[in-house]
Amino acid sequence: MAEPPLLQVDAIDAHYGAVQALYGVSLAVRAGEVVSVLGGNASGKSTTLKSVLGLVRPTRGRILLDGHEIQGRAPADVIGRGVASVPEGRRVFPEMSVHENLLLGAYPRRHEKAAIARDLEDVFAAFPRLAERRRQPAGTLSGGEQQMLALGRAWLRRARLVCIDEPSMGLSPRFVDAVYEVLFRWKAEGQTILLVEQNARIALELADRAYVLQHGHVVLEGGAADLAADPAVQKAYLGAA
Incomplete structure (x- = not known):
């Protein structure tokens, strides 16, 4: 029997006031795996990550870390369970x-x-x-x-799980290369990573599996290489004609 995922996001909804941002989002991250969450602006990918980290409280569904529910817990509690965050905008x-x-x-x-x-x-x-x-x-x-x-x-x-939000945003190509060189090293060392990224091309090169979000819904999921070869993904995210 396969081991359960280290992280399981199970059919979560999330709202900002009266505005719904996520609709039944589910994903899984196994130990030693790199999983990317892709999508355009307002797709819900950062809200998904913030829900995992306790920065957004889902209004429905469950989030399990090592089989223990963490949805709605304070960020300090989530971090204390072996999670690290690299937030959008660095926050140094x-x-x-x-x-x-x-x-x-x-x-x-x-x-x-x-x-x-x-x-x-x-x-x-x-x-x-x-x-x-x-x-x-x-x-x-x-x-x-x-x-x-x-x-x-x-x-x-x-950390057992590193959550990274938009690491390439606003960076020159030289710095993007430097950042991803380290992420590829982490992957080789077996670090478990949940990555939110708009740069789909490099994210799919790094990831083992990926999920594509649109308007708060998961619309595609699968192996990263399979998604990179998918004409719909190529057209929407990889600049294919």
């Missing part, structure tokens, strides 16, 4: 240094001093620009550098 602490921001990611495992020191060096090796700026206030970094910092902070968490 601008007055704190790069080094201090990274250490915040490791706070739940703060007693593992030797392991944290090794992980910090791994982050600085992966992102040399952060190493050069480790004493700088995070608010002085470029957008691409802040995205690297947000990823590094999640790396220090050593």
Whole structure:
């Protein structure tokens, strides 16, 4: 019998006031898997991720992490269960240094001093620009550098599930490549990732499986390679004529 998914989103609805954003959305993420959620603006993909993280309370349905219901729990409770977040817009602490921001990611495992020191060096090796700026206030970094910092902070968490919201948004192609180089490394190391992304081409290259949302509904799901070859996906998201 196959093991149950690490994360199971089961037929959730979500509202912002009187406006319904999600309609019966279901998805699953197995341990060691990368799953992408694709869609255009207002498709519901970020609301799905925020529902997992406890930032939005579903009005119907269930969200299970390791078989335990987490829908409606506070974000701190969800994070405490082994989830890390790389939010849209980075959300670094601008007055704190790069080094201090990274250490915040490791706070739940703060007693593992030797392991944290090794992980910090791994982050600085992966992102040399952060190493050069480790004493700088995070608010002085470029957008691409802040995205690297947000990823590094999640790396220090050593989470069982990393939820990433629009990592390529607003970045130059050079920074997108740098960010995804690290995500491909995480995948190779077996990190479980739930990724929300508008850049469908690179998201499907990274993912094992994907879901496509439109107007709050899941309209397609399947293996990432199969979806990348689907004419409807190519036309809507990959620029095919």
